[in-house]
Amino acid sequence: MAETLHRFLSAPDGAAKVMAHAQLLRRLDDVFRRVAPEHLVQASNLANFKSGILVIHAHNGAVAAKLRQLAPTLANEVTQRGIDCRGLQIRVHAPLARIPTATPQSRPLTAGSCERLAALRESLPASPLRQAIERLLARSARQE
Incomplete structure (x- = not known):
């Protein structure tokens, strides 16, 4: 079963393009995590790579602004690591808000x-x- 799936994913008429893009995104994510400052990596996610533009989702506007300032440097670092990156596109994409759960109040026994x-x-x-x-x-x- 695993061999059949692997054959399908690597076949030219199968999902080879999707697999290649997924592997590229994984590689780009590793590079992004190494070259970007740690606090910005924790507050953003690599979203896509299309036409030489690296798309990054920032969790808030402040992180997006800082990533936009660093965009030329980050694009250059990615290019130096063997991936042709012509620029970065930064979008604000806030993570899903967690709904706080109510802590049950303990009631004393009568x-x-x-x-x-x-x-x-x-x-x-x-x-x-x-x-x-x-x-x-x-x-x-x-x-x-």
């Missing part, structure tokens, strides 16, 4: 609940359930 759980604990033999109830009661006592 006195009646503690009494009923303590009675249940005493009626149980030594077991994982009894240990869990003991931990719950101990945690509840610490919160009060």
